[in-house]
Amino acid sequence: MRYLLSATAMMLASATLAAAEGQLQLYNWGNYTSPELLEKFEKETGIKVTVTDYDSNDVALAKVEAGGSGFDLVVPSANYVPIWIEKGLIVELDNSKLANKGNIAPEWQDVAWDPGRKFTIPWQWGSTGIAVNTKIYGGDINTSAVFLEVPPELVGKINVVPEMNDIVSLATMYVGGEPCSEDAEVMKKARDLLLAAKPNWLSMDYGATERLSNGDWAASVNWNGSTMRVRLNTNGDVQYGYPKEGYPLFMDSVALLKDATNVEEAYKFLDFIMLPENAALISNFARYANGISGSEAFMDAEMTGAPEVMIPEEHKANGVFLPTCTGKSLDYISAIWTELQK
Numbered sequence: 001m002r003y004l005l006s007a008t009a010m011m012l013a014s015a016t017l018a019a020a021e022g023q024l025q026l027y028n029w030g031n032y033t034s035p036e037l038l039e040k041f042e043k044e045t046g047i048k049v050t051v052t053d054y055d056s057n058d059v060a061l062a063k064v065e066a067g068g069s070g071f072d073l074v075v076p077s078a079n080y081v082p083i084w085i086e087k088g089l090i091v092e093l094d095n096s097k098l099a100n101k102g103n104i105a106p107e108w109q110d111v112a113w114d115p116g117r118k119f120t121i122p123w124q125w126g127s128t129g130i131a132v133n134t135k136i137y138g139g140d141i142n143t144s145a146v147f148l149e150v151p152p153e154l155v156g157k158i159n160v161v162p163e164m165n166d167i168v169s170l171a172t173m174y175v176g177g178e179p180c181s182e183d184a185e186v187m188k189k190a191r192d193l194l195l196a197a198k199p200n201w202l203s204m205d206y207g208a209t210e211r212l213s214n215g216d217w218a219a220s221v222n223w224n225g226s227t228m229r230v231r232l233n234t235n236g237d238v239q240y241g242y243p244k245e246g247y248p249l250f251m252d253s254v255a256l257l258k259d260a261t262n263v264e265e266a267y268k269f270l271d272f273i274m275l276p277e278n279a280a281l282i283s284n285f286a287r288y289a290n291g292i293s294g295s296e297a298f299m300d301a302e303m304t305g306a307p308e309v310m311i312p313e314e315h316k317a318n319g320v321f322l323p324t325c326t327g328k329s330l331d332y333i334s335a336i337w338t339e340l341q342k
Contacts, residue, residue, distance in 0.1 A: 024049045024265040027060060027071040029252065031209060031226075032124075034285035041272055047265045055206045056163055064089055064257065072260035073269065075123050078113040078251045079165060079322040085119055090255040092118045097267040100274035108251070108291035113324070120253035121270050122291025124225070124282060127311065127319055128166045128248040130241035131212055131222040131230060141241030142315065144174040147221050148193050150200035157218035159211070162204045164337045165322055166248050167194070167221065173246030173320070180325040180333075187332040194340055204341075212238055225288035228308040240308045242315035249319045251291065 026033065030053035038049045052071065054060040057080045063069055065087060076084055084090045095101055104122060114120045132141045137153045145151075147160055148171060160167060169179040171194050177186035205211075208222045213233040222230075227240040254273070256266050272278055279290040280298035289309050296304070303309055311319065325333055 022047050022265070024073070024262050024269055025071045026051045026269070027054065027064070027069065027074045028123075029053065029075060030055055030206070032075075032252075032286050034281045036285065037273070037278060037281040040278070040281065041269060045265075045268055045272070047268060049269065058164065061089075067259075069257075069259075070261075071257055072262045072266045073254050074257055075252045075254050078111070078253070079324045081113040081120055081253060081255070082324045084255060085114075089258055090119050091258050093121070093256060093270070094267070098271050098274070100271050103274045103276060103279075103292050103294065105291050105293045111251070112321070114253065120255045121274060123252045123254050123273070124286060124288035124290050125249070125251035126224040126288040126309075127242065128161075128163070128170070128221065128223055128250065129227070129243060130219065131208065131227040131238055132219040132241060133212070133215075133217075133234070133238050135237050136218040141239060142244050143241070144170045144243040144245050144247075146219060146241065147201070148174055148197050150197060154219050155200045156202050158201055159203045159205055159208065159217045159220040160201050161206060161208065161221050161223075162341075164333060165325065167340075168333045168336055169248050169320075169322055170221065170243060170246075174243070176245075179248070179320060179322050180329040182328040182332070184332075187336065191336045191339065194336065198340060209233075223288075224308040225286050228287040228306055231308070232302070242311065242318060244315075244318055246318050246320055249321045251321075 024047050026049050028051055033051050042048050057077050060074060060076065061080065061083065064074060104117060108122050110116055130141055130146045132146060137151060139151055147158055150158060168190060171190040172179060172181055172186060175186060175189040175193060177183060181187055202217065208220045209226045209229050211217045212220055212230040224240055227238065230238040254270060260266055273282065274292055276292055276294035277298045279292035279295040283290050283295065283303060284300045
């Protein structure tokens with residue numbers, strides 16, 4: 001009887017393993033993964049990638065930290081990578097399985113949030129700014145005043161993406177502070193400004209690419225790649241502003257989860273996206289720059305010189321990679337965000 005049970009158990013285990021072969025579970029931001037990339041990867045490797053979307057760093061972190069997510073790869077932003085590392089949720093990568101790692105551009109090989117690129121591979125990078133339909137509002141769009149001191153033309157027509165660190169950092173820089181400030185007076189000014197502005201907003205939501213494109217919103221705090229997609233959809237009516245008071249820069253990178261089950265498949269995918277022609281597929285879809293040398297040669301012509309992708313010289317100095325907020329600064333930000341959600 002024991003032999004029969006063991007044989008049955010072995011058969012079930014074999015069936016489970018067979019079902020898992022050639023599979024990969026990617027947990028990524030919504031509307032951010034190129035279908036063409038996935039199709040090419042499956043055709044070349046036989047591995048089918050299932051993508052599950054999330055809409056914020058906090059949602060992704062909470063889901064994986066709860067355990068049993070079933071995901072293999074995740075794509076956190078730069079200021080969240082140290083949190084993932086500290087919590088032991090992602091593992092150091094085995095470079096012997098990443099023949100293409102040398103393709104990472106020099107400026108992205110050794111980054112503050114992942115020294116030596118031990119845990120992550122670049123996905124895309126960009127900025128958080130202001131998207132405005134210039135047919136509705138003709139004023140200065142290179143300022144956070146667009147959403148913090150809403151002009152009459154945009155009252156009740158502007159959206160604010162609910163990404164805590166981006167929004168609080170934009171407000172903090174607007175009042176003259178630095179991201180992750182521990183200055184109580186500065187943070188109070190940022191809080192008061194946000195709370196006073198909120199009644200003039202239409203919503204705090206994601207989906208800017210679609211809703212700016214179809215005219216549901218006249219403006220939104222938004223990301224640069226999404227705004228480029230909107231500009232192309234609206235024949236140039238929607239433009240992207242870089243707040244002169246300061247704006248966040250980000251890089252989203254792919255990491256291997258500690259409890260990943262499809263590890264070899266994950267390494268094949270990580271190596272695959274570091275080939276320039278494949279990195280270009282990622283950028284051509286979502287319209288953000290990537291961190292792979294030589295990928296520009298494979299990008300769509302409209303990506304070359306696009307003002308949302310290539311930051312104009314006059315705006316470069318105002319971009320800031322957000323640090324990982326801790327301690328008192330995180331307490332301030334979390335308290336402001338909780339109040340803003342009410």
